Amino acid sequence: MARGKIQMRRIENPVHRQVTFCKRRAGLLKKAKELSVLCDAEIGLFIFSAHGKLYELATKGYVRTAQHPKGKQINTEAKEEISMLKHEIEILQKGLRYIAGGGSADPMTSVELNVLEKYLEIWIYHVRSAKVRTYNCMHI
Template sequence: MEFPNQEPESSSNKKTVRGKIEIKRIENTTNRQVTFCKRRNGLLKKAYELSVLCEAEVALIVFSSRGRLYEYANNSVRSTIERYKKSCADSSNPGSVTEANAQFYQQEATKLRRQIREIQNLNKHILGEALSSLSFKELKNLEARVEKGITRIRSKKNDMLFAEIELMQKRIAENENSEQQQSSIMQAAVYDQSVPSQSYHRDFIRVNLLEPNH
């Protein structure tokens, strides 16, 4: 049964559904190169995010079909490959893996101790201690750092003082307003007490009392 008034559905109203890309070699050279560039950039970005977010050691090596090399490493590609080879060689020997882990933690502990010593020396230098080991350039840099820190401290102190003064002035103004209101209330109460309250009948006449003999 036909409906003459019904218009055919236009192709623009049809919803386009993106299908899955078939994983096989792209025959078209241009499309293959464009896809390579997009996927390569995405892969490099994911490797960078993994190394930063998870603090992982990442090394990525990509060779294009034309032989061009693309690589990324947050440490060093060569050192990561050497670490990988060593890990593969030691995987068959559990004792070697334990020894490697112990060596890694020792290196980390040594690094942390060195950082602690540097921070302690810096604190001593800021306090004006152990300055004999510093050169003229180091002393100049230390002086600039201390002056910059003093400037920040004074600025923060002045901000706190101004805030405290403003708060005290606000409290004084509030106390003065409260005292004025109380004084006005007291004056009004005294005035009300000084004025006698008399009520007279409309037929009552005030007269002076006469002497008894009059």
């Protein structure tokens, strides 16, 4: 029995939407891991739920280098970088909650707002670059 085509639109029922999110998130993470193993690809994946919760996957890079296979102690530099990256993720999560909800009980500091601004500028640059590439491909 073949599955029917699913219409791509927002699921209105919040319970069904949450169940679908959980199932598809798990499937996406599984596919990313499979792609990494099959193609020896480095995969980094961030998923933000509607509530601002972060789900992440890193097949190589910072997460893997921090977990030495023989259980040896990782060096101080790597620990500091991991700590810095976790702090950046927390700031970005807080910023997304701030943007999505129009504010939060815990206001953002000027440093956090500056970090968020930097990332927003980077994301805008990438969006505009993709837009230009798409436009150029269509008119060649």
